[in-house]
Amino acid sequence: MRSGVPLRPETGSRRRFGRALVLALMASAPGPSEVMGQEPLSFERYRETVEPIFLADRGGWGPGRAPCVTCHAEQGTPLRLQRLRETDEGEVFWSEEDSRRNFEVVSRLVMPGDPDRSRFLRKALTVAAGGAPFHVGGKFFESKSDPEWQTMADWVAAADPVERPAPPRLDFDFFRDCVQRVFLDKRPGDVECIHCHESGARGFARHIPEGRDFWDQQESRGNFAIARRYVEPGEPMMSRLLTHPLAPNAGGDYFHGGPRRWASMDDPEWQMLAAWVRGETPECIVGTRAGAGGG
Template identity: 80%
Template sequence: MNRVPGRFAAERSGLAFIVALIASIPGAGELAAQTPLSFEDYRETVEPIFLADRGGWGPGRAPCATCHVEQGTPLRLQRLRETAEGEVYWSEADSRRNFEVVSRLVTPGDPDRSRLLRQPLVESAGGSALHVGGKFFQSKEDPEWRAMADWVAAADPVEATFGPRLDADFFRDCVQRVFLDKRPGDVECIHCHASGVRGFAPPVPEGRDFWNEEETRRNYAIARRYVEPGEPMMSRLLTHPLAPAAGGDYFHGGPRRWASTEDPEWQMLAAWVRGETPACVVGEGGR
């Protein structure tokens, strides 16, 4: 018998543990008292904002969808469908996939900390400093901005869900070797990421050929900002040097080290981001 015979009986039968375990898996069941982000409200009030015509092209003027459909940005929306009359739309299944992506860019219950809301808002009103796509909303009173904020605010904060723990030793012994490795025709990460806010690969001091523990800790603290545990495609350390055609970021001041996510080196890094400790494959040998 696989049927769960009612809650009370389940508790008594020792199934309670399994039931609780299943309930604790994100997405397998919402906690009873929690209001999750609403898909219906998203579809009705938020998604149309991505398609809205703003009477122009380019940063700050073009519909969000111009740059956010299928392109390698964290806000990667589904391809648009077209009616016989030439109107674009997303099917319900498309919208559900969009909803998943968009949900990861917001902090339920907290519009001000939500990337979706900060990115297109001017900095003086509390937005982020830079959005390559430009600024669309001059204040939080903007009706479109409010619609997105209301959707986010209506949901209860989610208890901090901890992603998988990243293996710091793997970073030290393997990931850092990627920073030093030169592929033919390419420039190494250390060449450009030696200092500044993105300085996760400073020069190795004279007389040594690798970073020591203390240097490693510093490098890690910086690189860690570009890693979203459990989410390789949301981790800029992996998506910035990845070819845009393969889902990499729209823009990187440096080269595209990986032509595709099939590159064994990329796969290895993705496994690390998912909390695993795979075999270390670095460089051309890894291709």
């Protein structure tokens, strides 16, 4: 004791302070998914090393052979690139502003710090090497050892890990009862979606067996499995199911083999589909008619 005051409370206070300091240091230390010294996705590195891959000559045309930009600057895919500019000498390029817009789009398809979970890297990679099951444009990379794939992976791996919120769930029941009715509806002067989409890889409106005028549960599941390839949950304007039949001057794709069903995004039917893509279950509107299937 000193001056009649015991030392133990002072010692306890020091211990509490020491424990608090240790806990504070632990809280500020990088966790297992964080790496000290990393940076956000680099635009400069993207423009210098990744963007040129979109222009690389693949030796031909068609899936797996055409340059990435051939489809991705013309179609409403999630990887929607800006259209190329051209010099007087015929050389194509993107301006810095174009590249920044491309960078924003690509960044949404990346899990920073984790190449293997990045959709951007998995779509064109073969399934045997860990790639996605389906890519309309074909497969360009046989393995992760491909120099181009490694270039993109290094760019992603150099960034700070960032967890993205899970996308909304697409409501199958609404698809079955309402969205499929759009495929059968005929607008004046146009053919129905089913006219072109009842077979093949893009057959999201398969042929209905004779004696019936609508799909059963199993057939609807099959249509849904294909249609969802052309939907980006939460992103109507990144969903080809909505941008392909939309007029180009309203934000639709530059090319669609079939008719343009919607002249603008104000079309009630387009708005209904956009709400479904955002994870909602709106009132069912087919053509100009409201009906069952939502609410």
